[in-house]
Amino acid sequence: MDKQLKKISDATKIIDDYIDYATIEGESKLNGDYKTGNIMAKKLNKLFNMLEKDNALAQEVIGTLLKCDSIRARSLSAVDALRLNIFVDDAVTTLQVISKRGDIIGFGCEMALKIWQGEVPGKTL
Secondary structure (H helix, E strand, C coil), rough: CHHHHHHHHHHHHHHHHHHHHHHHHHHHHHHCCHHHHHHHHHHHHHHHHHHHHCCHHHHHHHHHHHHCCCCCHHHHHHHHHHHHHHHHHHHHHHHHHHHCCHHHHHHHHHHHHHHHCCCCCCCCC
């Protein structure tokens, strides 16, 4: 398999895994199953670490995730986009929209925006 095809394959796997992990993490959070949520969060952190090392891969993966159906994957990828300083306008808009939800997911998006905007001293994304 040539390098370009492998990279596309890797991006597709990362996107699929990210959506799965984020969806499970979000459902777990809403249901109070923090043990499962924490396991998924660790897996998501590993994916972020991979993206952090490869800007082209991050652009491809985050660009796709910001448009996916999973609200949780969109919200987490928006935070990751801000952390990587890519798709900033799309990420902010995504977080603003989802922050209007009346649940912990919405609250998390609201707090992420406040942290990113420097409204929470001593905190970073």
